[in-house]
Amino acid sequence: MSATSKGQNKREALVKATIKLVNNNGFHATPMSKIAKMAGISPGTIYLYFENKQNLINQVYIEVKASFSDFAFMDYEEHFSVEKGFEKIWKNIAVFKLKEVEEAMFLSQCDNTPMIDEPSRKEGLKHLQPLLDLWVRGQNEGIIKQVSPYMLYAFSIYPIAFLMNMQQRELYELSSTHVDEAYKMAWNSIKI
């Protein structure tokens, strides 16, 4: 195994450990030493990969956000019809939020907390452009409501996070029927 990939392994272990521990305890209640232990390395070694704790979190956030975005646009192609394209993206996001629960919860915690600094937040937002583009196209085609993309996001994408939360707390179970129902509600709320 190459030196880089060994280093890569450690980095990945750190990222995974950070996600899990922050999910369970929150940022400030997860010590670097625990992250190191769960990653199977020494505390001092963290600082070979990340500047400090804040930087570690920021990096993890950016990476998880990127992985989320990649997932969201998997198999999506720009020539899709607006409806088909939206369905693809929406369902990708739903699958991510409901299956990659650890990562989704981590993002949810980061997005509602002062634990990430503003530059990293901005960085994390970059990748949603294709969805915004799709909506603009839809609006031009007279298919999507003429409202701010924030509004579209709030009523079609954001609700998934709530459903994930409920499922996570075992208050609600989302079968695939429910997911279809939900998709219909989402599409319904943004289409004209």
Place this chain on the structure above:
Amino acid sequence: MSATSKGQNKREALVKATIKLVNNNGFHATPMSKIAKMAGISPGTIYLYFENKQNLINQVYIEVKASFSDFAFMDYEEHFSVEKGFEKIWKNIAVFKLKEVEEAMFLSQCDNTPMIDEPSRKEGLKHLQPLLDLWVRGQNEGIIKQVSPYMLYAFSIYPIAFLMNMQQRELYELSSTHVDEAYKMAWNSIKI
């Protein structure tokens, strides 16, 4: 001023300070000493009103949640038509989230974070019953979609939180026109 009301003042100052500081720094990054200072009392005094830091947060959460619920059902009466009742409640919630930003942000942080213990979470949920009742009535009258209340909540109420977030980060401004638009989208997503 009576002894009790003096105590009440201090307690309220503590609650206010906790909300503001936790909003800005997160639970684990707001020391008791800072809370005390902002409340204008001595650190030791906190422990006359709250058992410990965890208990302080739990209590504040429960109180803010209660105040939110009170606000949500202000001027609402059970004999209202389903549509009128929903509008009243939805707009109350919107006003709360957009005007009482401090409290709304605090709830948002608590709800996506392991900082509140489970019993307090349960306690905070109690008060939404009238909305659930309204939805059942609507479903019986054939006005509201036959889906789980979690779904109805996710698509009609939860989006408000996102809009608040965006407004708070100054990424988006919600005029009253926007609020009306949003209300229409909300109602649209749950009505048959």
Place this chain on the structure above:
Amino acid sequence: MSATSKGQNKREALVKATIKLVNNNGFHATPMSKIAKMAGISPGTIYLYFENKQNLINQVYIEVKASFSDFAFMDYEEHFSVEKGFEKIWKNIAVFKLKEVEEAMFLSQCDNTPMIDEPSRKEGLKHLQPLLDLWVRGQNEGIIKQVSPYMLYAFSIYPIAFLMNMQQRELYELSSTHVDEAYKMAWNSIKI
């Protein structure tokens, strides 16, 4: 009930509470507030009867020591023969240590700990004079060994404390036969 005796009651309650709590937790692990609570009064009230915590302990020590000494010389009279006098005193002390366990344990803790200041220690020692006098008389009569009174005390009186300790920890039970045995050993060790 007169004002003084009401005050006296509180003072006594404080003394009793102090003894019990210090026995169980040690001086520095018994807060004034607990002493007050056990005495059935308010923390502030302690300071009407004692200057501060150190003074409280010192006073309690002196009083318990005095009560111990009184007990030690109960029914003792100076015209007793040396042997009879010693027996009386020794057995008084034994009864005190084995029956007034709370007070005896308190003294034992004070005597082996830096919790009492030196003046109070001296004060507490005053009262043993009659025993010393008896020993001097015994030495003049050729009955008692010609050694320092510290030595006499160490081998005849001090052992009782050990037996009390063992009984207190339920490692050993002292029947009256054992007490007689012990007395014989004590007398044996100091008599010529």
Place this chain on the structure above:
Amino acid sequence: MSATSKGQNKREALVKATIKLVNNNGFHATPMSKIAKMAGISPGTIYLYFENKQNLINQVYIEVKASFSDFAFMDYEEHFSVEKGFEKIWKNIAVFKLKEVEEAMFLSQCDNTPMIDEPSRKEGLKHLQPLLDLWVRGQNEGIIKQVSPYMLYAFSIYPIAFLMNMQQRELYELSSTHVDEAYKMAWNSIKI
């Protein structure tokens, strides 16, 4: 110097500092910070060697007790005659109590105080067995009084602690003549 021996140094410095400070101030009046300072290390470092303050005290107690026991049976051999064996042990103990005053005082404070937990107390008692065995042998040989070992201990060994106390408070000086006197009194009190 090896890493372990450096650690050992720190641990020993901590133990020494604890003994000295607890002797002077009592357990609850000696802050961890002072112990650290006297040991020449940082407060946080204590917790690399001991779990917490209670554990620190317990360990120190157990170690000092073990060192005391080792000393007590130095050069003692089981084939010694009962009298010779007892003399050896008694004098060892006397030397320990009169020369290793810090350690002896520490034990004395621990034994009369609720500062040590019960398991550690039990642990500390283990090592006296050879003395008990010697006494049983002596009783079988008709040399030692037929009384409980607690009684034998109380009248022959325990008095040394009192003499140490007095010497420590500079109330009494124990010359080697006095020690011989004392030994005779001790042997006298347990032999038939």
Place this chain on the structure above:
DNA sequence: CATGAATGAGTGTTCATTCAT
């Protein structure tokens, strides 16, 4: 690259003491 012992500033919490009532 990696370690992990060591640091020391910072945290939650306690408690002797005061003082307005």
Place this chain on the structure above:
DNA sequence: CATGAATGAACACTCATTCAT
């Protein structure tokens, strides 16, 4: 005399970070 709310200094303990190995 008595109260008990309020204080704030002091404490035990934690943890991000460093650095000699």
